[in-house]
Amino acid sequence: MITHQHLILKNCPPLCPPPCNSSCTITHLLLHCSLHHTLRLSLQLSSSLSDILHYRNPDIHLLIQFFKAANLYNLI
Ligand SMILES: [Zn+2]
Numbered sequence: 452m453i454t455h456q457h458l459i460l461k462n463c464p465p466l467c468p469p470p471c472n473s474s475c476t477i478t479h480l481l482l483h484c485s486l487h488h489t490l491r492l493s494l495q496l497s498s499s500l501s502d503i504l505h506y507r508n509p510d511i512h513l514l515i516q517f518f519k520a521a522n523l524y525n526l527i
Contacts (some may be wrong), residue, residue: 453526454480470497475505481514487521494520 454477457464459498465475471486473479478500480487497503503514518524 453523465502481517485519490517490520 453465456462467473467475467479467484467486470518470525471484473484481491481496481503482498483511494517496513496517497510502508515524518527
């Protein structure tokens with residue numbers, strides 16, 4: 452919801468908190484956000500968005516773990 456709420460509410464797209472300040476998209480959060488770089492490395496998340504979100508991804512628990520550790524779980 453954090454990445455799409457602005458579409459429903461017809462607001463500007465949200466930005467990541469400082470110092471990132473990038474557009475807050477799923478791609479950004481899962482692959483590029485500097486705020487979550489260390490977390491991505493520690494969980495060994497794939498660098499491929501299609502691999503991370505693939506319905507047959509055997510490591511889907513890592514995605515859940517990432518969202519929880521990044522305090523994003525309740526925002527999606
Ligand atoms: Zn960011």
